[in-house]
Amino acid sequence: xxxxxxxxLQKISAGYGRTQVLQDIDLAIGKGEFVxxxxxxxxxxTTLLRTIAGxxxxxxxxxxxxxxxxxxxxxxxxxxxxxxxxxALWPHMTAARNIxxxxxxxxxxxxxxATRVAEMEALLGLGGLSGRKPSELSGGQRQRVALGRALAxxxxxxxxxxxxxxxxxxxxxxxRHEIRALQQRLGITTIxxxxxxxxxMVMADxxxxxxxxxxxxxxxxxxxxxxxxxxFVAAFMGAENVVHLDGACSGHRVDIxxxxxxxxxxxxxxxxxxxxxxxxxxxRSERLQLRRLAAPSSDTGTAIELIGRVEAVVYPGGEWRxxxxxxxxxxxxxxxxxxxxxxxxxxxVPTTSLFLFAASAALPIGSPSAADDRSPVRDRLTA
Amino acid sequence: xTRLLGPLLISxxxxxxxxLFMVPLAASVIGAFEVEGAYGLGNFTKAYDxxxxxxxxxxxxxxxxxxLTGLLAIAIGGYLTLxxxxxxxxxxxxxxxxxxxxxxxxxxxxLRTFLAKSGLFNSTLVAFGLLxxxxxxxxxxxxxxxxxxxxxQTPFVALxxxxxxxxxxxxxxxxxxxxxxSRLRILVEIVVPxxxxxxxxxxxxxxxxxxGVLSVPLMINAxxxxxxxxxxxxxxxxxxxxxxxxxxxxxxxxxxxxxAWFYLRVNMRQGR
Numbered sequence: 001x002x003x004x005x006x007x008x009l010q011k012i013s014a015g016y017g018r019t020q021v022l023q024d025i026d027l028a029i030g031k032g033e034f035v036x037x038x039x040x041x042x043x044x045x046t047t048l049l050r051t052i053a054g055x056x057x058x059x060x061x062x063x064x065x066x067x068x069x070x071x072x073x074x075x076x077x078x079x080x081x082x083x084x085x086x087x088a089l090w091p092h093m094t095a096a097r098n099i100x101x102x103x104x105x106x107x108x109x110x111x112x113x114a115t116r117v118a119e120m121e122a123l124l125g126l127g128g129l130s131g132r133k134p135s136e137l138s139g140g141q142r143q144r145v146a147l148g149r150a151l152a153x154x155x156x157x158x159x160x161x162x163x164x165x166x167x168x169x170x171x172x173x174x175x176r177h178e179i180r181a182l183q184q185r186l187g188i189t190t191i192x193x194x195x196x197x198x199x200x201m202v203m204a205d206x207x208x209x210x211x212x213x214x215x216x217x218x219x220x221x222x223x224x225x226x227x228x229x230x231x232f233v234a235a236f237m238g239a240e241n242v243v244h245l246d247g248a249c250s251g252h253r254v255d256i257x258x259x260x261x262x263x264x265x266x267x268x269x270x271x272x273x274x275x276x277x278x279x280x281x282x283x284r285s286e287r288l289q290l291r292r293l294a295a296p297s298s299d300t301g302t303a304i305e306l307i308g309r310v311e312a313v314v315y316p317g318g319e320w321r322x323x324x325x326x327x328x329x330x331x332x333x334x335x336x337x338x339x340x341x342x343x344x345x346x347x348x349v350p351t352t353s354l355f356l357f358a359a360s361a362a363l364p365i366g367s368p369s370a371a372d373d374r375s376p377v378r379d380r381l382t383a
Numbered sequence: 384x385t386r387l388l389g390p391l392l393i394s395x396x397x398x399x400x401x402x403l404f405m406v407p408l409a410a411s412v413i414g415a416f417e418v419e420g421a422y423g424l425g426n427f428t429k430a431y432d433x434x435x436x437x438x439x440x441x442x443x444x445x446x447x448x449x450x451l452t453g454l455l456a457i458a459i460g461g462y463l464t465l466x467x468x469x470x471x472x473x474x475x476x477x478x479x480x481x482x483x484x485x486x487x488x489x490x491x492x493x494l495r496t497f498l499a500k501s502g503l504f505n506s507t508l509v510a511f512g513l514l515x516x517x518x519x520x521x522x523x524x525x526x527x528x529x530x531x532x533x534x535x536q537t538p539f540v541a542l543x544x545x546x547x548x549x550x551x552x553x554x555x556x557x558x559x560x561x562x563x564x565s566r567l568r569i570l571v572e573i574v575v576p577x578x579x580x581x582x583x584x585x586x587x588x589x590x591x592x593x594x595g596v597l598s599v600p601l602m603i604n605a606x607x608x609x610x611x612x613x614x615x616x617x618x619x620x621x622x623x624x625x626x627x628x629x630x631x632x633x634x635x636x637x638x639x640x641x642x643a644w645f646y647l648r649v650n651m652r653q654g655r
Binding site for chain 1: 552560564573577
């Protein structure tokens with residue numbers, strides 16, 4: 001726990017009935033920080049947010065804001081305001097009354113409420129819409145009214161539960177930046193739940209990746225993207241290509257044994273290497289090199305070279321995306337020029353694009369991992 | 384041939400409706416204006432002269448019962464939706480529906496023994512020292528009718544209202560709680576406004592049902608003033624006076640129509 005943390009979660013466990021959803025969550029969030037809780041559905045991110053908000057009671061652990069223990073306080077006594085996934089606007093109230101309701105509950109005078117509501121509407125670009133009911137507003141406008149309702153009471157902490165998931169893709173991109181800019185301007189501590197990796201990357205100061213109720217990794221977007229701590233995080237952050245290799249490791253050095261699907265290589269990593277033995281190598285489709293098998297080889301020392309055959313090639317924009325079969329598995333490789341199907345190729349994975357982990361289960365070399373079978377991206381591109 | 388098939392298929396239903404509903408209704412409406420072979424307003428002036436007090440009594444009793452039914456249904460639905468004691472909610476959920484399965488005539492019978500001068504209600508009060516036996520009075524008058532109506536109709540409206548409340552976006556309740564609204568405020572300002580339409584449908588149906596109940600006023604309130612239904616039965620069984628009975632029936636229909644109009648008006652305003 002860092003001493004300057006504003007919101008402190010200690011050893012939080014929570015669940016519904018006998019189902020344990022969260023286990024031993026420790027998290028310290030600084031004042032003014034924007035933290036994204038990122039994970040697949042069912043990983044416990046919404047439960048964690050509801051526990052922080054006070055809608056769910058943890059079975060163990062504590063939630064502290066500043067030097068106050070708020071674990072057992074009701075939701076309105078925590079200085080937090082939440083924006084719900086469905087927005088949860090009150091359909092019978094106008095936008096202005098929705099925004100001003102929290103102030104009415106606090107017993108503000110009518111004129112003071114009107115002033116504050118007008119301030120919120122100006123801040124969120126809702127001018128001229130104050131008399132409309134939620135059903136008369138667009139998705140983006142509703143979202144802003146929900147944000148205004150939460151911000152009007154001037155909370156210490158803003159909680160966002162997948163607030164962008166109901167917007168269409170194009171609006172979502174602009175709203176991301178609007179929310180981030182607003183958060184920076186107000187300096188409000190914000191926790192944002194999302195399952196969208198890119199959304200978390202562009203909005204948050206730090207990202208918490210949750211997996212099965214535990215924190216899989218915590219760090220800045222850049223750290224998580226370039227230095228994933230586990231195969232799960234690497235896969236979640238887009239390194240979905242996976243091959244299994246044999247390696248002898250010591251310190252930062254990895255010697256890859258040659259095999260039917262790969263050439264020998266000896267690499268020096270910028271971090272400690274995993275233990276020797278079966279290795280799971282993960283990499284993204286970009287920043288690779290793809291060349292014909294017959295083409296002259298360059299130095300192999302700083303990269304893994306995999307031997308495969310092109311199965312399909314598509315053009316998603318930018319570069320050509322090849323599906324390359326390597327033994328039993330297949331990987332996606334982007335390249336500047338299209339190589340036709342059935343070309344025998346070498347896929348060169350530079351050390352800087354490579355993530356190596358100890359193989360989780362005893363899988364035969366080159367067999368696809370379970371995670372890859374479920375990847376929707378892969379289904380779409382190989383179909 | 385196929386063009387005839389459609390009308391042919393619906394004709395049985397149509398004939399049933401025509402013969403069993405439309406024709407008798409038309410006969411009653413026409414009958415209401417028939418005075419000794421000629422048409423006129425005689426039946427209505429007679430009904431007005433004899434039964435004005437009963438007409439007002441009926442409207443007030445049924446109106447009051449509807450209002451009380453609404454309040455109780457909101458209270459029950461609200462507790463089922465917002466209650467935090469799971470056991471109490473479960474018990475209430477199990478308990479509140481029972482009166483729905485008890486016919487009006489049995490309700491009347493039960494309340495006769497319960498609300499009589501020496502009935503269970505008064506004797507309980509006496510036993511607890513809350514009532515002097517000498518000042519005990521019977522509740523078998525308008526109050527008994529209201530109690531019977533409310534007791535019987537509340538579960539029906541509560542069932543509809545709590546169903547509508549249960550299907551609300553829980554987020555709208557949590558958002559209010561998040562901002563510090565008490566449960567009573569959430570009920571009055573957030574939940575009830577979102578279920579107004581359902582509540583009104585339930586209340587209008589209850590209003591019309593209560594307008595047509597004969598057994599309760601006969602068993603609990605067999606004195607003047609009484610309800611229109613008792614008067615209609617009296618005109619028919621004692622005098623075979625179909626004209627005035629039909630006129631009274633039309634007046635009941637008019638009172639019910641006011642309730643229906645009120646409902647439609649609110650519905651239209653909501654739809655806008």
